[in-house]
Amino acid sequence: MIHRVLAADLPSHVGRTVRLAGWLHRRRELKSVSFLVVRDRSGLAQVVLREPVPYPEETVLEITGTVVANPQAPGGAELAAEVRPRPGGPGRAPDRAPGGGPERSRTPAAGPAIEVLSEAVQAPPFDLYRPAVPAALPTVLDHAPAALRHPRLRAPFEIAAAGVAGFRAALDGLGFTETHTPKIVGTATESGANVFGLDYFGRPAFLAQSPQFYKQALVGVFERVYEVGPVFRAEPHDTARHLAQYTSLDAELGFVRDHRDVMAVLREALAGMHASAAGGAGAALSLLGIALPEVPEEIPAIHFADAQELISRHTGEDPRGEPDLAPAHERWLGAWALREHGSEFLFVTGYPMIKRPFYTHPDPERPEFSRSFDLLFRGLELVTGGQRLHRYADYLAALAARGEDPEAYTGYLAAFACGMPPHGGFAIGLERWTARLTGAANIRQATLFPRDLHRLSP
Amino acid sequence: MIHRVLAADLPSHVGRTVRLAGWLHRRRELKSVSFLVVRDRSGLAQVVLREPVPYPEETVLEITGTVVANPQAPGGAELAAEVRPRPGGPGRAPDRAPGGGPERSRTPAAGPAIEVLSEAVQAPPFDLYRPAVPAALPTVLDHAPAALRHPRLRAPFEIAAAGVAGFRAALDGLGFTETHTPKIVGTATESGANVFGLDYFGRPAFLAQSPQFYKQALVGVFERVYEVGPVFRAEPHDTARHLAQYTSLDAELGFVRDHRDVMAVLREALAGMHASAAGGAGAALSLLGIALPEVPEEIPAIHFADAQELISRHTGEDPRGEPDLAPAHERWLGAWALREHGSEFLFVTGYPMIKRPFYTHPDPERPEFSRSFDLLFRGLELVTGGQRLHRYADYLAALAARGEDPEAYTGYLAAFACGMPPHGGFAIGLERWTARLTGAANIRQATLFPRDLHRLSP
Numbered sequence: 001m002i003h004r005v006l007a008a009d010l011p012s013h014v015g016r017t018v019r020l021a022g023w024l025h026r027r028r029e030l031k032s033v034s035f036l037v038v039r040d041r042s043g044l045a046q047v048v049l050r051e052p053v054p055y056p057e058e059t060v061l062e063i064t065g066t067v068v069a070n071p072q073a074p075g076g077a078e079l080a081a082e083v084r085p086r087p088g089g090p091g092r093a094p095d096r097a098p099g100g101g102p103e104r105s106r107t108p109a110a111g112p113a114i115e116v117l118s119e120a121v122q123a124p125p126f127d128l129y130r131p132a133v134p135a136a137l138p139t140v141l142d143h144a145p146a147a148l149r150h151p152r153l154r155a156p157f158e159i160a161a162a163g164v165a166g167f168r169a170a171l172d173g174l175g176f177t178e179t180h181t182p183k184i185v186g187t188a189t190e191s192g193a194n195v196f197g198l199d200y201f202g203r204p205a206f207l208a209q210s211p212q213f214y215k216q217a218l219v220g221v222f223e224r225v226y227e228v229g230p231v232f233r234a235e236p237h238d239t240a241r242h243l244a245q246y247t248s249l250d251a252e253l254g255f256v257r258d259h260r261d262v263m264a265v266l267r268e269a270l271a272g273m274h275a276s277a278a279g280g281a282g283a284a285l286s287l288l289g290i291a292l293p294e295v296p297e298e299i300p301a302i303h304f305a306d307a308q309e310l311i312s313r314h315t316g317e318d319p320r321g322e323p324d325l326a327p328a329h330e331r332w333l334g335a336w337a338l339r340e341h342g343s344e345f346l347f348v349t350g351y352p353m354i355k356r357p358f359y360t361h362p363d364p365e366r367p368e369f370s371r372s373f374d375l376l377f378r379g380l381e382l383v384t385g386g387q388r389l390h391r392y393a394d395y396l397a398a399l400a401a402r403g404e405d406p407e408a409y410t411g412y413l414a415a416f417a418c419g420m421p422p423h424g425g426f427a428i429g430l431e432r433w434t435a436r437l438t439g440a441a442n443i444r445q446a447t448l449f450p451r452d453l454h455r456l457s458p
Numbered sequence: 459m460i461h462r463v464l465a466a467d468l469p470s471h472v473g474r475t476v477r478l479a480g481w482l483h484r485r486r487e488l489k490s491v492s493f494l495v496v497r498d499r500s501g502l503a504q505v506v507l508r509e510p511v512p513y514p515e516e517t518v519l520e521i522t523g524t525v526v527a528n529p530q531a532p533g534g535a536e537l538a539a540e541v542r543p544r545p546g547g548p549g550r551a552p553d554r555a556p557g558g559g560p561e562r563s564r565t566p567a568a569g570p571a572i573e574v575l576s577e578a579v580q581a582p583p584f585d586l587y588r589p590a591v592p593a594a595l596p597t598v599l600d601h602a603p604a605a606l607r608h609p610r611l612r613a614p615f616e617i618a619a620a621g622v623a624g625f626r627a628a629l630d631g632l633g634f635t636e637t638h639t640p641k642i643v644g645t646a647t648e649s650g651a652n653v654f655g656l657d658y659f660g661r662p663a664f665l666a667q668s669p670q671f672y673k674q675a676l677v678g679v680f681e682r683v684y685e686v687g688p689v690f691r692a693e694p695h696d697t698a699r700h701l702a703q704y705t706s707l708d709a710e711l712g713f714v715r716d717h718r719d720v721m722a723v724l725r726e727a728l729a730g731m732h733a734s735a736a737g738g739a740g741a742a743l744s745l746l747g748i749a750l751p752e753v754p755e756e757i758p759a760i761h762f763a764d765a766q767e768l769i770s771r772h773t774g775e776d777p778r779g780e781p782d783l784a785p786a787h788e789r790w791l792g793a794w795a796l797r798e799h800g801s802e803f804l805f806v807t808g809y810p811m812i813k814r815p816f817y818t819h820p821d822p823e824r825p826e827f828s829r830s831f832d833l834l835f836r837g838l839e840l841v842t843g844g845q846r847l848h849r850y851a852d853y854l855a856a857l858a859a860r861g862e863d864p865e866a867y868t869g870y871l872a873a874f875a876c877g878m879p880p881h882g883g884f885a886i887g888l889e890r891w892t893a894r895l896t897g898a899a900n901i902r903q904a905t906l907f908p909r910d911l912h913r914l915s916p
Contacts, residue, residue, distance in 0.1 A: 004713070021713050023678075023877055041633060041681035058877035060848075117713075121850050122875035145675035145873035154679055161636040165626070175499060178619040180705045180888070182907050183641070183688050184654075184665075186914040196642075198665075199655050200702075201692065201911055207642075207656075214907065217603040217916070220481075221612055223499035229687060230641050234659065244658075247638045255462070255479050255575075392579050411916035415603035417580035419481055419516035430638070449640050449672065453659055456644040458675070458869035 002064055007038065007045035008283075011077040013067040020045055020079050021117070023149065024059045026129035037129065038063065038079075039149070043283065046070070046078040049113065057129065058120035058146070064113050082113040124149070137442055144449055144458050155284035156446050159277050160434040164228055166276025167249050167428070170269045176251065177222040181214035183207060183230065187408055194234045196244075207232035210427065215252040216359070216388060217415040219423045226251040228430075236453065240442040243431060244451040252425030259361070259371040259387040262424035263301065263347055266375065266383060270345075271295040273433070288438055293344040293377075300337055301347035304369065307333055323352040327380075334379025349373045358398045361387035361424070371424070377436055385426025392416040460522055465496065465503035466741075469535040471525040478503055478537050479520045479575070481607070484587035485511055495587065496521065496537075497607070501741065504528070504536040507571065515587065516578035516604070522571050540571040582607070595900055602907055602916050613742035614904050617735050618892040622686055624734025625707050625886070628727045634709065635680040639672035641665060641688065645866055652692045654702075665690035668885065673710040674817070674846060675873040677881045684709040686888075694911065698900040701889065702909040710883030717819070717829040717845040720882035721759070721805055724833065724841060728803075729753040731891070746896055751802040751835075758795055759805035762827065765791055781810040785838075792837020807831045816856045819845035819882070829882070835894055843884025850874040 005018040022040030029052055036047040038061065047063055055061070065081030125143035126135040128150045133140065140147040148154055168178065188195040188206045196207040211227050218225045227250045235242040251269065256262055274292050277285065285292065302310070304325075311329050312318040314336075319329055325348065337346035350369040353362055361371040372386030389395055395416055399406050406413060434446035444450040449458055463476040480498030487510055494505040496519065505521055513519070523539030583601035584593040586608045591598065598605040606612055626636065646653040646664045654665040669685050676683045685708045693700040709727065714720055732750050735743065743750065760768070762783075769787050770776040772794075777787055783806065795804035808827040811820055819829040830844030847853055853874055857864050864871060892904035902908040907916055 021879070041635075060877045060879045117879050118849050118874075118877055120875070120877035122872070124876055143872065145678055145869070146876040148676075148679045149876075157637070157680075158635060160638075164636060165630065168623070168626075172623065177499075177616065178622060179615070179906060180618075180688065182703060182909050184690070184703060184909055184914070197657050200914060201694070203914065205914055218606075218906070220603055221606045222615075230638065232642070236659070245640060245642060391576050411603070414580070414601065414916070416576075417578070418582055418604040418607075419518045419576055419578035421479070421518045421575050448637060448676070451640050451642055456642070456658060456661065456663055458872070 005067075006042035007040050008042035008075065010045050010067050010079065011069075011075040014069050014077050015067065017064065017066050018079070019062055019064050020047065021062045022060070024053075024055055024057050024061055024120075026057060027053055027055075029053070036063075039128075039151075044074050044151075046073040047081055048078055049081040053114065055116060056120050056123065057127075058124055058149075060117040060120075062115040062117060126150075137444060141444060141450060141455065142458075148448065151287055153445075155281075155287050156434050156438045156440065157448060158284040159281040159288075159290075159437065160430055160446065162277045162280035163273040163433060163437075164247075164249065164430060165280060166272040166274070167269050168226070168228070169276060170272025171224070171226045171251060171265075173272075174224065174265060174268060176224040176226050176253070177218075179211075179215070179218055179222070179225045179227050180229065181208075181211045181218075181227060183232070194236070196232050196234045209233055210248060211250050212359075213412045215250055215425060216420075216423065217412070219252050219254040220415050220418065220420050223255065223421075224251075224253040238453045240444075241432070242452065243443060243447060244453070246432075246443075246447070247430035249428040249430055249433075250425065251427075252423060254421040254423040256387060256422050256424050258422075259349065259373055259385070259424055262385055262387060262426060263299070263349075263373055263375075266385060266426050266428075267295065267299050269428070270375075270383075277437075290438060292437070295345060296341075296343045299345045299347055299375070300341040300343050301349055301373070302333070302337075303350045304348055304352065305350065307348055310336065323355045330376055330381065331379035334376050337376070344378050346376045347373050348376060356386070358402050358404065359388045359395070361389050361422075375426075380436060382432060382436060383426050383428045385424065387422065387424035390416065390420045390422050462520075463525075464500035465498050466500035466533065468503050468525050468537065469527075469533040472527050472535055473525065475522065475524050476537070477520055477522050478505065480518070482511075482513055482515050482517045482519055482578075484515060485513075487511070494521075497586075497609075502532050502609075504531040505539055506536060507539040511572065513574060514578050514581065515585075516582055516607075518575040518578075520573040520575060584608075595902060599902060599908060599913065600916075606906065609745055611903075613739075613745050614892050614896045614898065615906060616742035617739040617746075617748075617895065618888055618904065620735045620738035621731040621891060621895075622705075622707065622888060623738060624730040624732070625727050626684070626686070627734065628730025629682070629684045629709060629723075631730075632682065632723060632726060634682040634684050634711070635676075637669075637673070637676055637680070637683045637685050638687065639666075639669045639676075639685060641690070652694070654690050654692045667691055668706060669708050670815075670817075671870045673708055673883060674878075674881065675870070677710050677712040678873050678876065678878050681713065681879075682709075682711040696911045698902075699890070700910065701901060701905060702911070704890075704901075704905070705888035707886040707888055707891075708883065709885075710881060712879040712881040714845060714880050714882050716880075717807065717831055717843070717882055720843055720845060720884060721757070721807075721831055721833075724843060724884050724886075725753065725757050727886070728833075728841075735895075748896060750895070753803060754799070754801045757803045757805055757833070758799040758801050759807055759831070760791070761808045762806055762810065763808065765806055768794065781813045788834055788839065789837035792834050795834070802836050804834045805831050806834060814844070816860050816862065817846045817853070819847050819880075833884075838894060840890060840894060841884050841886045843882065845880065845882035848874065848878045848880050 002019045022038040025039035026037040028035045034053045038045050063081045065079040068080045070078045124146040185208045198205045231248045308320045337343050351372050353370045356370045363369045374381045375383040431446040435443045460477045480496040483497035484495040486493045492511045496503050521539045523537040526538045528536045582604040643666050656663040689706045766778045795801050809830050811828045814828045821827045832839045833841040889901050889904040893901045
C-alpha cells in the first residue's frame with residue numbers, strides 16, 4: 001500500500017507518489033479541472049485533478065497522486081491526482097492548473113486515485129473552509145463535533161494540550177508526582193454553595209469542587225504532587241467566564257519557607273506551559289496570530305496593601321479597607337506592571353485573611369493578611385494560591401474561629417495530626433489560561449464541550 | 459540557609475554540611491546515641507546524634523549535620539547531626555555509633571541541628587517503618603492519608619504516575635492530541651445500567667461512564683486523541699476488582715485499516731508505559747520486587763473462534779457457541795501464550811458482535827464476529843478495544859437492529875453525518891494495570907482513595 005503522507009509533509013515528497021487522507025475541506029470546479037483542499041490533522045493540502053469530484057465537503061477521502069511543486073499551494077507543493085486510471089495501463093499525467101508549478105510526473109496506476117472512505121450526508125452548520133468563523137458562539141457550541149473541525153476553532157485546543165504537557169514536564173522536572181483523586185466526595189466542605197448533589201448508592205454525595213484536601217493530604221505521602229482533572233461548580237451564573245466543569249491544573253508542595261516558594265514553582269510551571277505551547281502548538285499560534293507573552297525570570301510581586309496604596313495614590317479612588325481588589329483595580333495593576341516592570345504577569349500577595357479559605361496560612365507579622373497570592377495576567381486573575389496551615393492545632397483553631405465543626409473534617413484533619421510540613425500550592429484553570437492567551441471573549445471558546453447553567457449537550 | 463539535600467542524594471555529599479528535611483520514620487535510642495531514619499520523597503536516610511530525640515514518629519523535622527560515609531547506612535552514607543551546638547562556638551563532632559563508618563568531621567554550628575517543623579499529635583494506624591505492612595486493607599483505606607506514607611503502599615502510585623507519563627509520551631510521539639471532555643452528560647446512552655444520577659440545575663443528568671462518544675467525535679477534529687480522566691460506574695458489586703470511579707486511559711484514532719492498526723498503537727502505548735515505569739519508578743519496582751514483563755515487538759493474537767477451538771481441543775471443555783470467554787479459559791489462554799509465544803500478553807480478536815456495544819464494527823467476512831479485541835495480561839483482561847462503525851447509515855442500522863431510538867443519539871450521530879474516517883480505539887484502566895503489574899490482590903491497593911459501594915471517604 002502506498003504510504004500515507006500528512007498534508008504538512010507534502011513539500012518534502014515532491015516527485016513521489018503518495019497517499020493523502022483527510023476531509024474534503026473545500027472544492028472548486030473549473031471547466032476541466034477540480035481544485036480540492038484536503039484537511040488532515042497536520043493542516044491543509046491542495047489537490048488538483050482533471051475531473052469533477054461529486055462529493056460534498058467533509059466527505060472523507062483517500063487520494064493517491066504525485067506531489068508536485070507549486071509556489072501557490074500551501075507549503076509550496078500540491079498533489080496531482082488522477083481519476084479512473086486505465087486498468088493495467090500507465091497512469092495519465094494530470095493537466096496542470098493555470099498558474100501551477102513547472103513539474104509534471106507520470107504516476108503508475110495503483111488503483112482509483114480517489115477513494116471515498118465515508119461520504120458526508122449532512123452539511124456542517126457553517127462553511128468550515130472560510131478563514132473567519134461565520135457563526136455565532138451558540139451555533140458553534142450546539143454543533144461542536146462538526147464546528148470544532150474549523151482550523152481556527154480547533155487551534156485553542158492544540159494550544160491547551162501543549163500547555164498541559166508543559167505544565168507536567170515542568171513539575172516532573174521538579175520532582176512532583178502525578179495523582180488521581182476522587183471526584184465524588186461525601187461532604188461539601190470547602191464551600192457549601194455551588195456544589196452538585198449526587199445519589200451515591202442511596203446516600204447523598206457531591207461532585208468535588210477541587211482536589212484541595214486530597215492534594216494537601218498527599219503532600220504527606222509524596223511531598224510534591226500535581227493533578228490535572230475536572231472540577232465541578234454548580235455556578236448559577238450565566239456569564240462568559242463561568243463553567244460547571246473545568247479542567248484544573250493543581251499543584252501542592254511541602255517544605256516551603258512560605259508562599260514565595262510556591263510562587264517560584266508556579267513561575268516554572270507557567271514558563272513550561274508557554275515554552276511547550278511555543279514548541280508544540282506553533283501552527284495553532286500562528287493561525288490565531290498570537291505572540292506568546294514572555295514569562296519573566298522573576299515575576300514582579302506587590303503586597304495587597306501596597307497595591308491599594310498605589311491605586312489610591314494614582315487613581316481618584318481609595319480602595320483601602322476593602323478586603324479584595326475590584327476588577328477595574330486589577331486591570332489598573334496589570335497596566336502598572338507592564339509599564340513599571342515590562343511584565344504582563346503580576347503577583348498580588350498577602351490578601352486579607354477574611355477573604356481566603358480557612359486553611360490559608362496567615363502572615364505571622366501581620367495576621368490580618370495571608371500568605372496567599374493571585375497571579376494577574378493582563379490585569380485579570382489567572383491563578384490563586386498560597387501557603388496553607390500545616391499544624392493540627394492551627395486547623396482546630398481556624399475551624400473554631402469560623403464556627404465550623406471539626407467533626408465534618410475528620411478525614412482531612414487526620415493528615416495534619418500525623419505530621420505535615422509547611423506547604424502550599426496553586427490551581428490554574430486550563431480553559432481560563434487558554435482563553436486569556438487566545439484572546440477569547442468567552443471561556444466556552446476554550447472548552448470542547450462546555451457545561452453551564454443551560455448546556456448539557458453535546 | 460544551608461542547602462536541602464534529599465535522602466537519596468546524601469551519598470554524593472560526604473564531608474559536607476547539609477540540611478535534611480522529612481518525616482521521622484523511625485527512631486531508636488541507645489544509651490548515648492540516637493539513630494533516626496528520616497523519610498522524604500526520595501527515600502530513607504539514617505541520622506545519628508548523641509542526644510535523645512523526644513519526638514514521636516511522623517514528626518516533621520529539619521536536621522542539619524555532616525554527611526559521613528557508613529557502609530551500613532542506606533546508600534552508604536548517613537547524617538551526623540548535633541543537638542544544641544554552643545552558640546558562637548564550633549560544633550562538636552558527634553560520637554560514632556558502634557559499627558559506624560570511619561569518617562568523622564567537625565561541623566560549624568549554624569543553628570540548632572534539629573528543627574521541628576510540625577510535631578505528630580496522633581500515631582499512624584500502624585507502624586509505617588515496618589518493612590511489611592502490618593495492617594489489613596480496610597485499615598489502610600480508612601486511614602489512607604497516613605497509611606499511604608508507608609513506602610510499600612506508596613510505591614504502586616509511583617509506578618502508576620510513571621506509567622501514565624509513558625502512555626502520554628508514546629501517543630504524543632504518534633501525533634495524538636490530549637483532550638478533556640465532559641464528565642456530566644445528559645443521557646446515559648452507552649449503557650443504561652450502573653450510572654450515577656445527578657441533579658443538574660434541576661434537570662436529571664448522569665456521570666459519564668466513559669469518554670467513548672466524545673473521543674469518537676473528536677477523531678473528526680484531531681484524528682488522533684487521548685484522554686486520561688475519571689470515569690464512573692455505579693457498580694452494585696462489592697468485589698476486589700470493581701470501583702465506582704477509576705482512571706481511564708482512552709485513545710481513539712482515525713484512518714485505520716481495521717482493528718489491527720488500533721492494536722499496533724496499543725502495543726506502542728503499553729511499551730511506553732512499561733519503559734517509563736522502568737525509568738521513572740525504578741526504586742518503587744525494586745522495593746516491591748517487581749520485574750517488569752516485556753512487551754513483545756508484536757504481541758501474539760488469536761481469533762476468538764480459534765481460541766475456542768484451541769480450548770476445546772486441549773481441555774476437557776467445549777466453549778464453542780458461548781459468546782464470551784470464561785475467566786478460566788482466559789487464564790488457560792494466558793498460559794498458552796506464554797508457552798507457545800513466550801509472551802505474557804495475548805490479543806484475543808473478533809469477539810462475537812452480540813457481546814459488544816452497538817458502535818462496534820463487524821468483520822465484513824464473518825459478520826457475526828467483530829473487529830474488536832481484548833488484551834489479556836497474564837490471563838486476565840487488561841484492555842478492550844476495536845474498530846468502530848464510521849458511516850452514518852451504519853449507525854442508524856445498528857441502532858435500529860437493537861431497537862434503540864436514534865433520537866436519543868442525535869448529538870453523537872452528528873459527527874458521523876458530517877463525515878468520519880474508519881477509526882477505532884481502546885481504554886486501559888490505570889488502576890487495573892497497576893494492580894496487575896504489582897500483583898495486588900485488590901484493585902483498591904492501586905487506588906489512592908477508592909470509591910465503592912460502601913466507601914465515600916476519605
